[in-house]
Amino acid sequence: MTNCYLGIDAGGTSTRAALVLADGTCLGLGRAGTGNPISAGPELAAQNVLAATRAALADAELGAGTLAGGIAAMAGGRVARRVDWLNGPLHEAGIGISLSLEPDLLAAFLSATPQPDGYGVVAGTGAVAVRVRGFELESVTDGLGWLLGDAGSGFWVGHQVVRAGLAALDGRAAPTTLTAALFDALEVDPAAPAEVEGRPGAIQHAVDVLYTWRPVELARLAPLAFEAATAGDATAAAIVEEAGTALRAALEAMLVEDIPGPVVFGGSVLVQQPAVAALVGAALPEQEPLLTSDGLVGAANLALRRGGVTVTEPVFDRLTETVGARR
Amino acid sequence: MTNCYLGIDAGGTSTRAALVLADGTCLGLGRAGTGNPISAGPELAAQNVLAATRAALADAELGAGTLAGGIAAMAGGRVARRVDWLNGPLHEAGIGISLSLEPDLLAAFLSATPQPDGYGVVAGTGAVAVRVRGFELESVTDGLGWLLGDAGSGFWVGHQVVRAGLAALDGRAAPTTLTAALFDALEVDPAAPAEVEGRPGAIQHAVDVLYTWRPVELARLAPLAFEAATAGDATAAAIVEEAGTALRAALEAMLVEDIPGPVVFGGSVLVQQPAVAALVGAALPEQEPLLTSDGLVGAANLALRRGGVTVTEPVFDRLTETVGARR
Numbered sequence: 001m002t003n004c005y006l007g008i009d010a011g012g013t014s015t016r017a018a019l020v021l022a023d024g025t026c027l028g029l030g031r032a033g034t035g036n037p038i039s040a041g042p043e044l045a046a047q048n049v050l051a052a053t054r055a056a057l058a059d060a061e062l063g064a065g066t067l068a069g070g071i072a073a074m075a076g077g078r079v080a081r082r083v084d085w086l087n088g089p090l091h092e093a094g095i096g097i098s099l100s101l102e103p104d105l106l107a108a109f110l111s112a113t114p115q116p117d118g119y120g121v122v123a124g125t126g127a128v129a130v131r132v133r134g135f136e137l138e139s140v141t142d143g144l145g146w147l148l149g150d151a152g153s154g155f156w157v158g159h160q161v162v163r164a165g166l167a168a169l170d171g172r173a174a175p176t177t178l179t180a181a182l183f184d185a186l187e188v189d190p191a192a193p194a195e196v197e198g199r200p201g202a203i204q205h206a207v208d209v210l211y212t213w214r215p216v217e218l219a220r221l222a223p224l225a226f227e228a229a230t231a232g233d234a235t236a237a238a239i240v241e242e243a244g245t246a247l248r249a250a251l252e253a254m255l256v257e258d259i260p261g262p263v264v265f266g267g268s269v270l271v272q273q274p275a276v277a278a279l280v281g282a283a284l285p286e287q288e289p290l291l292t293s294d295g296l297v298g299a300a301n302l303a304l305r306r307g308g309v310t311v312t313e314p315v316f317d318r319l320t321e322t323v324g325a326r327r
Numbered sequence: 328m329t330n331c332y333l334g335i336d337a338g339g340t341s342t343r344a345a346l347v348l349a350d351g352t353c354l355g356l357g358r359a360g361t362g363n364p365i366s367a368g369p370e371l372a373a374q375n376v377l378a379a380t381r382a383a384l385a386d387a388e389l390g391a392g393t394l395a396g397g398i399a400a401m402a403g404g405r406v407a408r409r410v411d412w413l414n415g416p417l418h419e420a421g422i423g424i425s426l427s428l429e430p431d432l433l434a435a436f437l438s439a440t441p442q443p444d445g446y447g448v449v450a451g452t453g454a455v456a457v458r459v460r461g462f463e464l465e466s467v468t469d470g471l472g473w474l475l476g477d478a479g480s481g482f483w484v485g486h487q488v489v490r491a492g493l494a495a496l497d498g499r500a501a502p503t504t505l506t507a508a509l510f511d512a513l514e515v516d517p518a519a520p521a522e523v524e525g526r527p528g529a530i531q532h533a534v535d536v537l538y539t540w541r542p543v544e545l546a547r548l549a550p551l552a553f554e555a556a557t558a559g560d561a562t563a564a565a566i567v568e569e570a571g572t573a574l575r576a577a578l579e580a581m582l583v584e585d586i587p588g589p590v591v592f593g594g595s596v597l598v599q600q601p602a603v604a605a606l607v608g609a610a611l612p613e614q615e616p617l618l619t620s621d622g623l624v625g626a627a628n629l630a631l632r633r634g635g636v637t638v639t640e641p642v643f644d645r646l647t648e649t650v651g652a653r654r
Contacts, residue, residue, distance in 0.1 A: 024445055103524050130525065140525040141497045142532050147542055151499070162475055170468045171580030172478070173571075186615030197430050198457065198467040207471050213472055215542075246499070
């Protein structure tokens, strides 16, 4: 009889499920829409976890009776600590196991390593750093959202791009290529002639466009800073360096002597921008940062751990390989 | 027969009207609710301008037939450039004159001086600098709102207070007295014991409170920085200095050689914080900044000007004195 473990990575835009054996072999993957109970509401989130689970069982050509245990990794587990909203619908649908909830940040860390201890820094739209000890989150810093924190995140960088690009055109800061790049991205003519109450028309047009965005959407403009910095723009280089310094401060806030590493980097700002990763990695010069762009391997890793399976290096490597091969 | 001029200062929270004679004597004041057509809608704004006008006429014990002309100073005149929304209701109500719209920033400048040319910097919740030439706004910088600009404003300072106070408690920045001041202001216990997923309970409590605020409300916390800076806190002093530097850059962006001054400072950050005012004023060391906390004198000044009256120093002084005396 097959003993399968179910790892769920439930995110704001999609939910993924992996069915794995104790030796790390992935037998099936499934996918559905948002699985976050905070943003989508618990009913829709539970529906999507169920749909992803069924898709994974179908992919593996297995029935629900093969499931020996499982976990669901998601943000906001704090609010959704009681899991009736999730396990009630699963049980009604004939899935006999009860999933436990795990922090998505723990799954991100455990996607890159089988180690029980270490550090994670994730910088995508937001930014957060964690310390992991014994397969549990021991400490978290930042991740406070675009208004109150997320220092060095994609939002933070995009926000600085806009402010610096507009300030330069407004005569309040030194010229920067970010101005032209910003107006190009917004499809606003920087030389727009109309003056409204003493203000260049282009600035008013850009402001009118940008205030139709939700603030977090400024993260879209972060790539302009990385491109301009690479091309030698001093303003952009200062923004990128300040982002790296802020992320490094978050990592440094997590460091303790008895945990040497490893350190896992996730999120587009760290995974796609080696210059930022180098600035942050300097906090732990002995460690080569591990990169992860995915929490699904970590969710499967956690499903095995919480099911009492020891995930050795070979098991972890097989997990990484076989999840990757089925994608 | 009395020839009166009507100056309206229409703001987001209140509308004030002043009835003045050509020699600067104020005969009556009136007050009503919001007069901003953008935030309140044109119907309500027009009603309140009418109510303030009637109150001023009643205060002066005069009929509408005595009005020789008038203006209404308000933000967002750009959007409301056509004034039918305002003059239609006034005419229907028996007010025979047609008001022209003027920028509130011009009225702020002309509240402090009878001069035709000069500079204004206003830093309250937002921040903006202007150049005035020949009783018209010639150039404007910043005033781009809390997300995209307003560098050095009350919002900007309050935002930095929150970020710095939380970052220090989060271990990402040096300790600062702003943390205790912030938690005191939020009525959150900084030593709250509960840890939620590796994060100090106090931080989560503070974040939960702050995300119920509208972002601009962070301006409320700006005083914490000024108090802590005065008491010697290094983090707060750096925030205050950066605010002053940003406002100075805005003023410097407006300077031209053929206009030596005067410079008018408005808004709580400049009027109530001498340390900030000193940093900004250093851009024009020969000029003693004039302070204004009010656009009503400027609106009356503009009503006279646009009515063809020459506002000499004695007329301006009488305006200031008699508007002040009736308040």
